[in-house]
Amino acid sequence: MKRFSMLILGMFITAALLTGCGSDKPSQSSGGTSDLNAIKDRGVLKVGVKVDVPKFGFKDPQTGQIDGLEIDIARAIAKKILGDPNKIELQAVTAKTRGPLLDNGEVDLDIATFTITEERKQSYNFSEPYFTDGVAMMVKKTSGIQSINDLNGKKIGVAQSATSRKSLQEAADKAGVRVQFLEFGTYPEIKTALDAGRVDVFSVDGSILAGYLDDSTVILNDRFAQQQYGVVSKKDNTALANAINEAITEMKNNGELDKLIQKWGIK
Secondary structure, three states: OHHHHHHHHHHHHHHHHHHHHHHOOOOHHHOOHHHHHHHHHHOOEEEEEOOEEOOOEEEOOOOOOEEOHHHHHHHHHHHHHHOOOOOEEEEEOOOOOHHHHHHOOOOOEEEOOOEOOHHHHOOEEEOOOOEEEEEEEEEEOOOOOOOHHHOOOEEEEEEOOOOHHHHHHHHHHHHOOOEEEEEEOOHHHHHHHHHHOOOOEEEEEHHHHHHHOOOOEEEOOOOEEEEEEOOEEEOOOHHHHHHHHHHHHHHHHOOHHHHHHHHOOOO
16 A cells, blocks of 8 residues: 555656646747747758749759849848858758748748748748739740630649649639649749640749740730748747848848849849
8 A cells, every 4th residue: 555655656746747847848928939049059040942943042053052032031031030141051942842841840931932821821920021923924935825815725834832823723714714734843844844835834923934934935914813922930930930020121121122132133
């Protein structure tokens, strides 16, 4: 009986110790301060970026260097948080992988032509928009396609998990035309499919398409669904989200953001 009582007492002590340990952890209401401090302790900001979008985030095949507007924004945020614009670690992401890589902690934030939507706001924190665009279409000059009205029975290439498909489907339904979508992992894959005739249209935001324009293609004048890009972080890490938003707001107010957009020749 004495042995049983000692066992019960030991269980209560263990439970009390575990409860005490748990109380030292920051709660959800801490606003993710511990996560922001972890970044500061690590001394580097891990950023998910595109590497196939000229002028936004593009990896030079010759040098391996990644540059663009969104890389410069990443540097500005690193300077805000860590005091050094060079303390960034870039991770290549696509429209399909940027969310999961943020979810599993491989990146702290995404600056990857990530369009702000009400649905996505349920899962992530978005900064104030740093760029606004619209969904557009690229076709071969010889295709005879001039607008959404010419797309009946045509195949449209879009990126996986991108908002382009929904925007174009709504526009096609409104115009009364039937279209078919083919999804691809990267933008170069869509351009290759367009060149090979496997799709009739390459669709994504106009500024992204501009990086793939050549002598054989044209970007149509039609624009669908305003696309606002924001810097994305985890929903529960509000401290990081606040720091990001402060950096973006400062860049807007002091004209730095406009200068960077001009620097990269983005329209």
